[in-house]
Amino acid sequence: MSRWQDAALLAARLLLAVLFLGGAVQKVLAPEPVYELLAMRGWPLWLYWPALIYTTAAGLALVAGAWIAPVALSLAGYCAVTSIFHLQPEDPWQMTIFVKNWAIAGGCLALAVAGPGPWRLVR
Known part of the structure; x- marks a missing residue:
């Protein structure tokens, strides 16, 4: 991979x-x-607490470049599940968030395929 691709992945x-x-x-x-x-x-x-803990841990794993494939795949699933909350066709703002959740899931899937790249805190 070239340096710009490494930088883009980071x-x-x-x-x-x-x-x-x-x-x-x-x-x-x-x-x-x-x-x-x-x-x-x-x-x-009570699902508030696992969501809070999970999003914190997953975000930190992304920063560190640790366990990227499983973390990114699980984040894609998380985005798919949480999109349910925003499926409110009568509210254009919520529908925008619904679509963004699916776009973020796509980015997470791409990251799962690409891996962490060479610039990471954890090897």
């Missing part, structure tokens, strides 16, 4: 990590929207 990993780590921070600072989405679908509110 950027992809870090941009995805920022998304998931930012989501974790948002869950800590304002948990109410998560609770509302869970309640709206009839899901147990």
Whole structure:
């Protein structure tokens, strides 16, 4: 791979990590929207905690370049599942988030195939 491809792969990993780590921070600072989405679908509110822990751990793994294939595959699945909460055809904003979740899942699948690249903290 060329240096620009190595840099692009690092950027992809870090941009995805920022998304998931930012989501974790948002869950800590304002948990109410998560609770509302869970309640709206009839899901147990305790799922907040595994989601918070998972998005934090997965985001950190992306930063470190650790276990990229399994982490990225699981993140793709996470995005697919969480897209359910945003499937609200009457709300254009929620539908945009729904579609973005699937786009992020696609990026995670591509990352799972490409691997971490040479620039990583964990070998």
